[in-house]
Amino acid sequence: MTAVPPDDALGGLVDLGDLIDAVRTAHSDLALGRAEQPVPAISGTDAGTIVLPMVATSHRLGLTVVKVLTDAPGNREGDGPVQQSTVVVLDSRTGARLAVMNGGTCTRMRTAAASGVATDALARHDSRVLGLVGAGPLAVEHAAAVRRVRPIDTVVVWSRSASRVTAFRDALRQRERADGVPALEVIAAPGPRQVVEAADVLCTLTPSRSPVVEGAWFRPGQHVNAVGAPPRPDHREIDSHGMARASVFVDSADIQLQKSGEVLLSLKDGATTEDDFRCELGAVLAGLVPGRAGLEQITLFNSVGIALQDLAFAALALKRTSWTTPNA
Missing domain, CATH: 3.30.1780.10 (ornithine cyclodeaminase, domain 1)
Structure with a gap:
């Protein structure tokens, strides 16, 4: 071994x-x-x-x-x-x-890498503003990953703790120096709504049991990586309206339909159907199904994380x- x-x-x-x-x-x-x-x-x-x-x-x-x-x-x-x-x-x-x-x-690196893959496949090519709901170590890794696939120059970030935003800014600067890349502009937002409304690419990174992001806040053309909620049927970051409003792509349809709170709770609310969660990211990458269909389309990668x-x-x-x- x-x-x-x-x-x-x-x-x-x-x-x-x-x-x-x-x-x-x-x-x-x-x-x-x-x-x-x-x-x-x-x-x-x-x-x-x-x-x-x-x-x-x-x-x-x-x-x-x-x-x-x-x-x-x-x-x-x-x-x-x-x-x-x-x-x-x-x-x-x-x-x-x-x-x-x-x-x-x-876990931290492969989760961010998957968001990078989804962003590269689904986000508009002119995306420049990254929004982060959550400011822990996963947020730093996501900033590094998303800027690998899109010309990001600004990060808008929110956390319930102001000290975590400060720690995020410091950790990001350290990471940028280590990677030898230019520093991104970092803007602290007063709440998650302001992050959503500013972002071209949005990453939600909180292990929340109740929605922290409302679909009514989504902007046309936006791409969302819903990452933070663990594979539990009672956890979700995005409300049912958001899941219904976006074109959803998943890591594994079978796992999502059994383990994802975003999926199961929106089904329970009657906002979506199981067919809304059949499109896997891998099928897009393999050219088996289309990805983004237009500049105004809202795309959402719902990630529970797979082995x-x-x-x-x-x-x-x-x-x-x-x-x-x-x-x-």
Whole structure:
């Protein structure tokens, strides 16, 4: 088994541009039958902890990933991490264990990479203003990813905590220096509505149980990446009107229809039908279905996060540790 660096060193192994390309290929593989992404089963414990095992296989790479995500709300009392994850990489032919890695950096980077892929496929080419609802580490990674695919020059950001916006600005400046790219203009917004109304590309990055963004705020031609809500049927960031107003693209239709609160709650409200959530991003990338149909269309990538994206990250990380994939 390959020795993999600790989680805080994993980011240095994987170039974000390479990861965007790898995630793009992974989604195309899923649409073309070159990968498997079953619906994960959620298990609960007596302590109220949620355990979510996520599995994916790439036939092209000969790899299987098992990611175990835990959500332990009780950890807040002891200032422990509420959400943790572990990624196990297997040779899909022999079942041999190839690596085990912490999932924090992997999850953050592959989530932003998927938003970068969706933005590249669906957003208007003249998009220059990035809106961020949420200002944590995922926001920094999203700014880095989206500017890779669109000529972003301004970021409008909101968080419930002013100190988090300040920390975001400082972390973004540090990231820009490390990446050797020009500094983006950062504007702190007084509320999420002002972010939405200013943004060409909007990313929602909060683990909210109730909508923080209303569809009435959407602008014609806007692209939205709804990223923050975990795969739980009672969590959502976008209200039902927003899901109905936008043309929605998903990472996995089967998973969305069972696990996404954005999807299930808008269906319950009668604002949408299941057919509104059948169009997968991979099918757009593979040329099987159209993406953006016009300049005024509102597009929305609803992301719950899939293990195939973790597999894309793991394959790149392990290549940098002198390991080669079985079918490479």
